[in-house]
Amino acid sequence: MDHVWENRDLILDGFRTTVWLTVSSGVLSLLFGTVLAIMRVGPIPPLRWLGTTYVTLVRNTPLTLVFIFSTFGLPRMEVRLSFVAFAIVALTIYTTAFVCEAVRSGINAVDAGEIEAARAIGLPFRQVLTLVVLPQAYRAVIPPLTGVLNALLKNTSVAVAFNVAEANQVLRRLQNADASATFPLLFTTGLGYIILASVLFLGSWALERAVDPDRARRRRSGGGVPAMAREAT
């Protein structure tokens, strides 16, 4: 335990990097994933194909391979970035596909009558989407998106093998220095992830209550799946 306490600054730095990876690639994936989802439900066939191809390719590739591609492959194409930036690129490429699917399922959850009514009063596709579908989809999509972000939080740990000093790499280094501290180190790191996941789920719960109190209450009283039990597709 002393070993953990003496190196608390290092461990905290590791988790700071973990949080930075999660937040930066989370924001980027939310952005790109939404654009991709709109492409996939839109009327223009080449954009639909592009979106579908991207999601199919990325979803079936291991994240570790995406990391190899960005960290070791991009320099071969004369793209030079820091290791943290390469990790953000890999995590964003990967998570974008899952955000796209989550947003698409949210669009699917919007009541059919709403969409038909919007079309009946003559709204074009863009307005059906921006005025009627997306505002409602974003509410329905908070729980599945939370799952995607939770998976992202855990996925940042893959960066351990790609020269990023995130929580697990700090763990490995400190464990190398003093093997007798193995278990305190493992448990401290595990606890760190549990705390971060709890913060994420509390945030999502508060956000869901803020944007749509009725739905949040319905889900809770209706015996729906509690947010903590949900995970990403």
Added chain:
Amino acid sequence: MAVALFDAPGPRGRRRILIGSILVVMLVLVPLVGLVLWRLHATGQFRGAYWDPFGGAGVQRILLRGLVATLKAAGLALVLALVLGVLLGVGQLSRRWPIRMAATAFVNLFRAIPLVLLIFFAFLGLPRLGDEIATWSWVPDDLRTSIVDRFDVSSFAALVIGLTLYNGSVFAEIVRAGIRSVPSGQVEAALSIGLTRTAVTRLVQLPQAVRTMLPTLVSQMVVLLKDSALGFIVAYPELLRSGRRIYTNIGNVIPTAIVVATIYIVINLALTTVATWLERRGRGGGRRRGATVDAPPVAADSGLRSI
């Protein structure tokens, strides 16, 4: 239910979509693909020296051995995780609260912790535990070395343990949802003809639950197969690690990444096709084609699978 977000286009709409498509292809697709291909070409990624080795028997044998190692780890983890998943899933629905609490705590704990850390728990933690046990005074002296050896797990064992704990917990949720989907009348009928609780679970609930669970289980196999690539981190010689052996020798990172990705994508697409087929068959073989939006329903399976 698939809903169209836009009306079926008339002649003018079709013309606008056609113009839009052409514009998108000319202004987005061609420049994008062109830029990537040009960068790849300019940095010599297409040169024969990078691609020819894949035609050779040596490199093919390395890849094949890697693929076998991947399938071995994923297969063993799948079987163990299924057993664990059924036990935990049934445990979560147990009428005895200690069993229920323990199973629920186990499932939630192992899903909150990254798989990498679970693998480290096995890879770093178990040998340390062995060293510790060997120093305990009541352990017979002649057993000490064998305990240290036994706990000094291989990278294969560490990977399988990590995959089993994590996927077992995910499977538990799938099993629980599957059992819950069996109508309660089935349980009541089975109880009323005198079956015990255990027999009801074993003979009535589980067999029917399998039907609803099957597509989700097969989809989760894709996740498991992808996760087995984490063996890379503990130097288990699976497919990615074999790829690393190739590109550190030849220096063809991008061609190797493309070849290995293709292998993963082909296997995973085959699994996904099986899952879709099972799902369609389970629904009664109805042929339903969505018009525009055919995303998976939010509630049904997004809560169960994982990235």
